[in-house]
Amino acid sequence: MSNKTIEELLGRSNRLGSNPKFTNYAGGNTSAKGAAQDPSTGKDVEVLYVKGSGGDLGTLKEAGLAGLYLDRMRALNDVYRGVEHEDEMVALFDYCTFGRGGAAPSIDTAMHGLVDAAHVDHLHPDSIIALATAADGPALTKECFGDEILWVDWRRPGFQLGLDIAKMAKENPAAKGVILGGHGLTTWAQTSAECEKRSIDAIEKAEKFLAAKGKKDPFGTLVKEWAPLAPDARKAKAALLAPALRGIASMDAPMLGGFSDTDVVLDFISHSELPRLAALGTSCPDHFLRTKISPMVLDTPADASVEDVIARAHELHEKYRQTYAAYYKKYAKPESPAMRGADPLIILVPGVGMFSYGKDKQTARVAGEFYINAINVMRGAESVSAYKPIAESEKFNIEYWDLEEAKLRRMPKPKPLAGRIAIVTGGGSGIGRATSLRLAAEGACVVVADRDLDAATAVAAEIGNSDKAIAVKVDVTDEDAIIATVHASSLAFGGVDLVVNNAGLSLSKSLVDTTVADWDLQHDVMARGSFLMSRESAKAMIAQKMGGDIVYISSKNSIFAGPNNIAYGATKADQAHQVRLLAAELGGHQIRVNGINPDGVVRGSGIFSSGWGANRAAVYGVEEEKLGEYYAQRSILKREVLPENIAAAVFVLCSSDLSLTTGLHIPVDSGVAAAFMR
Incomplete structure (x- = not known):
């Protein structure tokens, strides 16, 4: 593949990935197809380059791309055994790698390779996911986009989803992309510039549609007892609550925390629909993999004492753990990975803000950012319809997917003081x-x-x-x-x-x-x-x-x-x-x-340079610049500390x-x- 094609792909990826309106951190993927010289034969072959698993579009570099022979990747359709055998397809991507292969191919590779267009974008914009999670999403998509952007019912990412989208693209040559139910946006085009334009146009059109059609108060009425405290009071109370809440989130494994009291968060946690919407949980896989399926929501008044909030948090934590364990037990199969932990990753405190948690600070911060994405999605969906995320069983299938478990196993061993x-x-x-x-x-x-x-x-x-x-x-x-x-x-x-x-x-x-x-x-x-x-x-x-x-x-x-x-x-x-x-x-x-x-x-x-060194040197009768040597020589080991x-x-x-x-x-x-x- 020419350097120009890769440069175009990286430029497009970085522009899209660095704008939170277009996609979230480490969310989505982009691809490009083109001719490249096979190093083993010297002949030109068609290669698919796609963002690798776990990478971030905003900071993507060439090393973060996975390279695959396009004909081999598409030939996997001949051995595909159906949705019951989806997981084995990712392993087969290894037999399609071009050259040294690059990064590990993601689960979305099939969607990029099977769609018959040179460039494909898959993004997770809040405005699009609002339509994707609306109860009447298909009708709203038709109303917003006509035949330009089509609707695909929810399906777990994988080979079959790629086949479904490729079929729709082929049967609808005027279509520019699809909304994936409960999930996100996929667009395609023959040039990188046109693909990027189609992605941005779709996102901005959805934004304008929601703004024009949406009702004023999608989160219900303001609850007086949950009204935000003044900024200084919020910060002070959050600082006092943070250690106890971190302890709650760390019962199963030590966590680091983040805190947010942005207007988006405060608006959500101060309105009457908070309990209902929070209980429904997030929908996009990128969201709930980082935030758990739902947050822990405190029901204390904004002016409750710190002691009362902490006492209530411990009560609700026990209920949260029981509910999560029941969720795991309900959907787990004999071959499912063991339950990873029943503690919340998002804790919402009315009047104060949102506490988010993760194994390191970046993960904790990103979890909070993803829940803000989820709030934006709920607002949009509720403004034009009713928020209806994917089924709980499907969330479990993603959360405890063998491929997710394998990704966790590949992570490097933490450093000795990680999480402290x-x-x-x-x-x-x-x-x-x-x-x-x-x-x-x-x-x-x-x-x-x-x-x-x-x-x-x-x-x-x-x-x-x-x-x-x-x-x-x-x-x-x-x-x-x-x-x-x-x-x-x-x-x-x-x-x-x-x-x-x-x-x-x-x-x-x-x-x-x-x-x-x-x-x-x-x-x-x-x-x-x-x-x-x-x-x-x-x-x-x-x-x-x-x-x-x-x-x-x-x-x-x-x-x-x-x-x-x-x-x-x-x-x-x-x-x-x-x-x-x-x-x-x-x-x-x-x-x-x-x-x-x-x-x-x-x-x-700093002590020695501020006069202590000169004084001690005078006491011992040595030059100040030789004081370290003096101390070393009077010691048993004769070595400077x-x-x-x-x-x-x-x-x-x-x-x-x-x-x-x-x-x-x-x-x-x-x-x-x-x-x-x-």
Whole structure:
């Protein structure tokens, strides 16, 4: 196939996939057919290139395309044994791969290959799915499109659906595409530009049709008790609810969370038809595979207390799990995969917003985006008819499809800290930066908290996008700022699992030169700051009921009596005893509390660069730039301690290998005999 054909296909795919009006994230697929030279014979053959399984149109690149010999793919019709044997057809695509094959072919490959047109688009636009899920969808499609876009009754994606659409296209040469009942849109054309135009024209025509014909209040009347709270009150309440709701969604497997209080969400959850429509669930396979068949809907008033909302959520959660288990039992066959979990992935709280969940933050965020797509679909369908999604049995057949199970099995093994949320204070430099980077590298989402927001932002950007890390400005001596940091973590990722109390400073002075202000400053930052962060994060961890880790970056000086160090050494001793006290107190909640005692971490250190290094160098009679070397030479191992060494110790303490360790202090000092734990 010519480079031009592939370039056109990728350009069309990226344009369509990057516009949420046209299709949802990782939803839909596009294809192109054309001549290419067979590397094994040197002769031209006709090849089908189609977006591979699991890819995203908006970011699709050539490596994400599956390539198949078109004649071989179409010849599969000769061995197709009927709808009862659909699943075996996907495996047969492997025998049709062109060259190295590229990405794995998706279940929709047959639809693209069997339709006799050079270019085919299959998309999931909200406006089209609104018609596809309307009770009188066929009539509405006819009214909106005439004979340009035809109707195909719901059928699970596969070879037979491809045959059905190919037959319709052949018998209706003037048709430009079809609406797939309960599912989406497929269009075709002989050029890439015309195919893209047909897709966009159909989507926009459906939008205008719904706007012109639709009634004003498709979600019913506003329920006064469910009216949205003011923006600040919503966010504050959501932050307090988030850890407990995350715990509910994580009973079967740890989940990360997202939160949305967009106008679309608030409109849906504040109207009288919410219970009925939410119970009907989503329809498009891309929707319910990411949101479960239906959300958990709270029926509490918007002004209900946080405690009352959480208590009701636990009651409804038990009912939700029972209902989901009954759904599985009703439709499962002996050969069906085991039930994957009965917890909700979408929780709707009137007056507040929508909480969404997934195995990682991106999945949680996308689940929320898909449910917003579903809300748009319900609005459109209800405005012109009645929302009627595909049958529950069909949803089960998709959710527990062998092909979906195989896709899950192909996923890479998660990293050790996947699904965990970390807050690192003083995360903008030195030990904090190294720890933030290490925890993120091991799979955690990280809140980089620092009084220097620019530094924190740089570290968060180094880690990745907001699905991986966020930056928060915090003065750890400020109680309100600490509370706000934990709330930011809860709104961004769902809660908090791991806290690293690293923020610190030091002033090297003799006893007689140490002022009350010197003493108070160091105790406020390290003793008070660690106490506040531990207290507020523990509240969230206890609400989650998922356990957790609190790690104190203490110091060799917590047990070693060094010169000119009264305020710093005393506050580090305070931190060290906080570890013991909190380990004893929080163990019943499966929260482990441990400490690390570094020594002489000079490189990249904000403390050493702010004057402490010069003071300590003067005390020991060495040049400041040689202070790290001095510390190394006085140690047993004669090796300099680096920020990365401390970060490694944090990771080890929080890993599953030390799951039964709490109340421990680990020295990371290259060996200082005077600081051995006794």
